[in-house]
Amino acid sequence: MKNENAIDIDREKGNFHYDTTYEFDAGIGLNERVVNYIADVKEEDDWVRAFRLKALDIFKGKPLPTHWATKDLENIHFDKFRYYLSKGQQPSRTWDEVPDDVKETFERLGIPEQERAFLAGVEAQFDSEAAYSRMKEDLAKDGVIFVGSTEGLKRHPEIFRKFFAKVIPVADNKFSALNSAVFSGGSFIYVPPGVKVKQPLQAYFRINAESFGQFERTLIIADEGAEVTYMEGCTAPKFETTTLHSAVVELVALKGAKIQYITVQNWSSNVFNLVTKRARAEEEAEVKWIDCNIGSRLTMKYPGVILKGRRARGEVLSIALAGDGQHQDTGAKMIHAADETTSNIIAKSISVGEGRSTYRGQVHIPRRLRGCRNNTECDALLINANSRTDTYPAITVRGNHNSVQHEASVSKVSAEQIFYLMQRGMSEGEAMSLAVNGFVNDLVKQFPMEYSVELKRLIDLEMEGSVG
Amino acid sequence: MSPVTTVNRESELLTESVFEQFQGRHPDLPPWLLQQKRQSWMEYRSLPLPNRKMESWRFSNVRGLGVGPFGLANAINGRSRAALAARSQDPGSYAGRLVFGNDDLLENSPLSRELTEKGVIFEPLQTAFSKHSGILEEFYMAQKSDLGSEKFAALHTALNRNGTLLYVPENVEIRLPLVSRHWAISENAAVFPHTLVIARDRARVVFVDVYSSSEASSRQFACAVSTLYAGAGAEVEYHHVQNWSERSLSFNTLTAIAHRDSRIRAFGMNLGSKFSRNEGHSIIEGPGCNAELYSLSLSHLDQEMDQRTRQTHRAPHARSNLLFKNALLDSSKTIFSGLIKVDKSAQQTDAYQTNRNLLLSPKAEANSLPGLEILANDVKCSHGATTGQLDENQLFYFLARGIGKRAAQQLLVFGFFEEVLEKIDNPELAEYHRRLVHEKFRNS
Numbered sequence: 001m002k003n004e005n006a007i008d009i010d011r012e013k014g015n016f017h018y019d020t021t022y023e024f025d026a027g028i029g030l031n032e033r034v035v036n037y038i039a040d041v042k043e044e045d046d047w048v049r050a051f052r053l054k055a056l057d058i059f060k061g062k063p064l065p066t067h068w069a070t071k072d073l074e075n076i077h078f079d080k081f082r083y084y085l086s087k088g089q090q091p092s093r094t095w096d097e098v099p100d101d102v103k104e105t106f107e108r109l110g111i112p113e114q115e116r117a118f119l120a121g122v123e124a125q126f127d128s129e130a131a132y133s134r135m136k137e138d139l140a141k142d143g144v145i146f147v148g149s150t151e152g153l154k155r156h157p158e159i160f161r162k163f164f165a166k167v168i169p170v171a172d173n174k175f176s177a178l179n180s181a182v183f184s185g186g187s188f189i190y191v192p193p194g195v196k197v198k199q200p201l202q203a204y205f206r207i208n209a210e211s212f213g214q215f216e217r218t219l220i221i222a223d224e225g226a227e228v229t230y231m232e233g234c235t236a237p238k239f240e241t242t243t244l245h246s247a248v249v250e251l252v253a254l255k256g257a258k259i260q261y262i263t264v265q266n267w268s269s270n271v272f273n274l275v276t277k278r279a280r281a282e283e284e285a286e287v288k289w290i291d292c293n294i295g296s297r298l299t300m301k302y303p304g305v306i307l308k309g310r311r312a313r314g315e316v317l318s319i320a321l322a323g324d325g326q327h328q329d330t331g332a333k334m335i336h337a338a339d340e341t342t343s344n345i346i347a348k349s350i351s352v353g354e355g356r357s358t359y360r361g362q363v364h365i366p367r368r369l370r371g372c373r374n375n376t377e378c379d380a381l382l383i384n385a386n387s388r389t390d391t392y393p394a395i396t397v398r399g400n401h402n403s404v405q406h407e408a409s410v411s412k413v414s415a416e417q418i419f420y421l422m423q424r425g426m427s428e429g430e431a432m433s434l435a436v437n438g439f440v441n442d443l444v445k446q447f448p449m450e451y452s453v454e455l456k457r458l459i460d461l462e463m464e465g466s467v468g
Numbered sequence: 469m470s471p472v473t474t475v476n477r478e479s480e481l482l483t484e485s486v487f488e489q490f491q492g493r494h495p496d497l498p499p500w501l502l503q504q505k506r507q508s509w510m511e512y513r514s515l516p517l518p519n520r521k522m523e524s525w526r527f528s529n530v531r532g533l534g535v536g537p538f539g540l541a542n543a544i545n546g547r548s549r550a551a552l553a554a555r556s557q558d559p560g561s562y563a564g565r566l567v568f569g570n571d572d573l574l575e576n577s578p579l580s581r582e583l584t585e586k587g588v589i590f591e592p593l594q595t596a597f598s599k600h601s602g603i604l605e606e607f608y609m610a611q612k613s614d615l616g617s618e619k620f621a622a623l624h625t626a627l628n629r630n631g632t633l634l635y636v637p638e639n640v641e642i643r644l645p646l647v648s649r650h651w652a653i654s655e656n657a658a659v660f661p662h663t664l665v666i667a668r669d670r671a672r673v674v675f676v677d678v679y680s681s682s683e684a685s686s687r688q689f690a691c692a693v694s695t696l697y698a699g700a701g702a703e704v705e706y707h708h709v710q711n712w713s714e715r716s717l718s719f720n721t722l723t724a725i726a727h728r729d730s731r732i733r734a735f736g737m738n739l740g741s742k743f744s745r746n747e748g749h750s751i752i753e754g755p756g757c758n759a760e761l762y763s764l765s766l767s768h769l770d771q772e773m774d775q776r777t778r779q780t781h782r783a784p785h786a787r788s789n790l791l792f793k794n795a796l797l798d799s800s801k802t803i804f805s806g807l808i809k810v811d812k813s814a815q816q817t818d819a820y821q822t823n824r825n826l827l828l829s830p831k832a833e834a835n836s837l838p839g840l841e842i843l844a845n846d847v848k849c850s851h852g853a854t855t856g857q858l859d860e861n862q863l864f865y866f867l868a869r870g871i872g873k874r875a876a877q878q879l880l881v882f883g884f885f886e887e888v889l890e891k892i893d894n895p896e897l898a899e900y901h902r903r904l905v906h907e908k909f910r911n912s
Contacts, residue, residue, distance in 0.1 A: 067521060067522065067523055068523045351845075367830070367831060367833070368830075380840075380842070382842065382844075382845035382846075382847075383845065384845055385812070385815070385844065385845050385846070386812065386843075386845075387845050388841075388842060388843045389840065389841075389842045390839065390840060390841045390842070391838070391839055391840040391851065392837065392839045393836070393837060393838060393839070393853070394526065394527075394835070394836070394837045395834075395835065395836040395837070395853055395855065396527065396833065396834070396835045396836075397825065397827065397833070397834050397835075397836075397855040398827070398830070398831065398832065398833040398834075399827075399830050400830035400857070401857055402827075402855075402856075402857075403854070403855065403856035403857070404836075404853070404854065404855045404856070405852070405853070405854045405855075405856075406836070406838065406851075406852060406853040406854070407850070407851075407852045408838070408840060408850060408851050408852070409848075409849070409850040410840060410842050410847060410848070410849040410850065411847075411848065412845045412846055412847070
């Protein structure tokens with residue numbers, strides 16, 4: 001079987017120590033044994049083990065945030081998940097086993113043949129690792145470190161430990177604590193001072209290379225004046241039963257550095273996607289989150305920037321598309337902590353069928369600061385009569401010469417627009433697609449080309465059959 | 469009644485004895501009311517005090533809520549009565565006025581005979597409970613509070629004993645405002661003012677609630693509830709002036725229920741209290757309604773003004789518009805948390821919500837939580853929140869002409885408030901609001 005080949009190749013590269021396939025199954029449920037098991041498998045230092053065990057305690061002690069968040073969280077049965085599963089445990093699948101409708105989706109998305117195979121869980125590790133290795137060679141010349149978090153911990157503990165869990169403390173929320181206890185996979189990136197990485201670094205391949213990445217942990221550090229763009233491809237639909245994806249992503253942009261982080265999330269509609277993402281921007285640094293959520297059953301994700309240094313800038317551009325049975329609870333956090341910091345949030349959501357999209361945001365400007373600015377715009381589009389949207393921003397402003405503006409609007413595609421397009425020979429579905437794409441167009445333009453093309457197609461797909 | 473103004477300092481509102489004391493003082497309450505009060509008291513005792521974990525109390529300084537030496541207020545003496553009645557002239561001409569001190573009726577300026585003959589009822593609750601029990605059993609505390617102050621609403625139901633019932637029959641229009649003036653007197657007194665306005669189909673009425681303390685230096689606990697019912701095609705304009713002493717702790721819950729084609733306009737003016745919590749819930753029950761909700765707040769020193777609103781649209785083709793403007797001096801703090809809730813059935817809704825905060829001091833803090841929950845798709849809904857300082861250029865213009873910073877700030881705040889004040893049709897009432905703002909500036 002192809003899948004076995006993939007494992008063989010991995011074993012050759014020596015990244016993992018597979019003795020038997022089953023050894024990497026930590027079993028069902030979450031307890032100290034599971035956490036110790038993960039630490040054992042990864043041969044981690046004692047401080048990491050202690051960190052994980054402490055996180056587990058915190059996780060157990062924290063209640064679900066259902067006093068403000070959806071009650072759907074109560075449907076997560078933490079005891080029924082597998083918290084560490086090696087590749088060997090992934091359902092082995094060949095292209096022929098992939099359901100026809102999924103194949104069709106891939107074809108219409110225009111995903112290349114090689115990636116299609118990867119997306120379906122076939123040959124994923126083999127292909128991605130190869131691509132990843134090539135990139136690493138190019139970058140190594142500039143001193144850029146781009147490795148998995150496990151490798152990062154082992155080979156670069158001096159940098160890793162300095163920044164690890166500093167932007168998002170373990171006890172930040174229940175799910176960051178969970179991640180801290182069982183994290184595995186994710187990226188560790190360090191860009192040395194003044195290095196501008198021209199090509200975007202892609203996590204598309206890597207996350208899947210190391211198990212499922214359900215609890216991946218990413219740490220990106222851009223040293224002074226460095227620039228880096230990182231693209232995260234959870235574009236992969238997954239086909240497992242109800243599952244939980246709970247990542248923690250920490251970005252550190254030192255003085256004058258620029259980090260751009262792009263996510264296109266398209267999990268299958270049985271995934272709970274509960275992700276904590278936060279950045280720290282030092283003096284004159286710039287952090288931009290581009291976040292696009294199309295898949296999952298429930299996504300709760302509020303990328304944030306702590307504007308720590310003078311004239312730092314934070315930006316979140318967010319697109320959410322919620323179809324039947326989906327709840328996209330997304331937003332942004334901007335914590336101003338220095339003078340003359342500026343932040344911008346633009347969020348657009350589309351609710352189709354019984355989909356529900358929620359914007360939740362926080363803008364905080366404390367006392368003693370001067371000249372801080374925030375602009376927030378959130379627009380929601382409701383397609384069907386039973387679609388739903390909510391907006392819950394929270395804005396706190398103190399200090400001197402700070403200004404904040406927040407605007408939100410809710411609308412539907414006007415009957416006139418649809419009529420105009422249909423009169424020119426379009427079907428109602430096509431007309432609706434065009435109108436919806438127009439609604440998000442100014443944001444989509446900011447995405448890298450291949451992602452914006454893909455996004456447009458995904459929207460077309462979702463919109464089909466949404467009317468009439 | 470005791471001629472001496474005293475407050476029982478021994479009792480705290482949280483102790484069981486308060487309700488026994490209350491029942492002992494008012495043995496003649498109708499059985500249905502007593503039953504309701506007993507239930508509410510139990511509810512009050514069982515509900516938890518607000519804490520920071522509660523989303524409906526986010527950003528609020530919940531320390532000290534519900535504790536303190538407050539107790540049931542005793543009756544006041546004759547001399548104070550006359551003095552307070554004399555100080556109750558401010559809102560201007562009226563069609564009827566009731567003046568209360570510590571929930572006792574001090575003065576009753578009844579309606580004209582013409583209005584009484586048309587069937588208008590304007591009655592203090594203490595007598596209305598038995599005289600108009602039919603109306604009260606149907607409408608009194610019929611709307612449950614669910615914006616966070618459930619515990620205090622229950623306390624109000626348990627301990628309220630007076631206030632105003634205004635009932636306007638079909639097609640009756642009252643041009644001049646009806647006024648209810650509540651005074652809180654003496655240190656640590658707890659007062660529970662209540663207002664119930666029922667405008668039947670196509671009735672028109674203007675109602676003014678004014679809350680203040682007899683002495684600026686005293687401290688009181690005030691827990692007020694007002695409810696407005698607008699029948700089909702009715703027009704209700706409501707003014708609410710919160711001007712309790714600046715050491716007081718106050719709660720105010722306003723519920724407005726709008727039936728088909730009715731129009732409700734509410735104006736709030738928040739000036740007093742150390743901590744004030746205002747909850748306003750507008751419920752659109754019938755199509756074609758138009759609800760306009762305005763509020764102005766001017767906070768200084770360490771005042772905290774906590775405002776929570778909800779616009780619930782249950783019927784299609786209706787409109788609601790909310791505009792809350794806050795001007796903050798010194799190290800004061802405001803919280804605006806609003807929610808537009810559009811039910812599935814409420815298609816063609818137009819709902820707007822705007823919060824504007826003007827920070828006049830680097831230590832002031834404005835929190836804004838403008839929310840939307842939209843379950844229907846064919847709607848126009850938007851909200852906006854801005855927080856900023858006075859325009860430097862405008863300030864410079866004043867300074868260049870020899871007008872000091874303080875005076876310039878004041879003028880600019882008046883300009884900021886005028887957007888709301890100019891919407892008041894009755895010039896006397898608009899002028900009254902302006903005067904209150906002036907007075908607050910003079911004292912700050």
